Amino acid sequence: MNDQALIKYLREMDTWANHIAKADASRKIYEDPSFQEEINELLSNIKEWNRDASSFNLDNAHELNELAEKIQKRLGSHERQGNAVPIGGHQLPPLPYGYAALEPYIDRRMMQLHHDKHHKSYVDGLNKAEIEMQKARKNNNYDLIKHWEREAAFNGAGHYLHTIFWEIMSPEGGGKAGGDLLKEIESSFGSFQKFKEHFSAAAKKVEGSGWTILVWAPRSHRLEILQAEKHQNLSQWDVIPLLPLDVWEHAYYLQYENDRGEIRGQLVERSELGGCSGSL
Incomplete structure (x- = not known):
């Protein structure tokens, strides 16, 4: 440096x-x-x-x-x-590093726009939906409940996934997983290399905008790789997201244009997965 x-x-x-x-x-x-x-x-x-x-x-x-x-x-x-978040009280979490900390993989301008504008819009949208549904209960008027439930699902999933997304990346990230996590990856996918290949291919094939997510499935008791269109569609319930990868255009277009494969590879390399050896 x-x-x-x-x-x-x-x-x-x-x-x-x-x-x-x-x-x-x-x-x-x-x-x-x-x-x-x-x-x-x-x-x-x-x-x-x-x-x-x-x-x-x-x-x-x-x-x-x-x-x-x-x-x-x-x-x-x-x-x-956790203390309970009041209705309409969600807040944008601060980044766990500076805007330029992940350069050259994510440049400062794109990081600031992604966090301060896009993520904040999901927080605001979730708060708005929760407040409107609270009003519906108070007034016993559910004419728009379908709309606000959809808004809560879309913005809530966007907020929660982005919160994890920032936390799993690190300026010191990269390398190969170890400990119990590596054992689970090898058990679920055959090898760490096969996991990376599967994860990258799934990210490349997300239909439109969405996410690829490494999850822990408590009932199956193994790791899985899932896709989600937008933030909330075509995925599974009853899983715990561990490594979400944002493949919405706002996550890469300013810096990588239409090369989704490049940002996919860079962010997998900069994640903290390689430094993780915790138990599941």
Whole structure:
């Protein structure tokens, strides 16, 4: 990483840290003094290096990244433990890295547009649908219930899949899976290479806009690869999504134009699947 790239990384980390600090402070985790200390430490370190950006080096970048990952993991753990989201209260989750963190695979402009515009539109659409259905219950008027149920399905699936999508990619991603996950992949698909071939082929063949998703099927007790048209159509229930790949045009067209195969391969390589060795 050259000096210019390091300074760019520092600026991106500054933007991300301030976004986290100003995010939904009503969540209980923001009341935890140790969590506030971690955020303040990150902001303080960034501020210090911004004063003398020319001396910012790769070791300093790794230190900032370790602290940022610690904060992001605590946020993710809090979300999974979960307080109930109020009706119409869904919020756009912050990216777990800077807009330019996945370059050259996903450039800054496309990442910012994808997250800040497209993902946010699904959050807004889900909130709108939930509020309208709440009004329908209150007024005992279900004339438009079919429309709002469809809106909730489309936007809700879009919001949830994108939330996982951001989390499974990492600047440090790539490589081959290990541990229990690799064993399950080999058991379900024959080999890691066969999994990648199947996953890539499924992504290439998604009809129109949609997703290819590696899922865990609790009843079958094995991994499967599914397609979803749009966000919610032609897939299965009762599965747990692990690795969703967005093949809507907004996820790749600005940078890769109509080469869906190129972005498919790049994002599989940059996912955290290769660094995962957890149990299923």
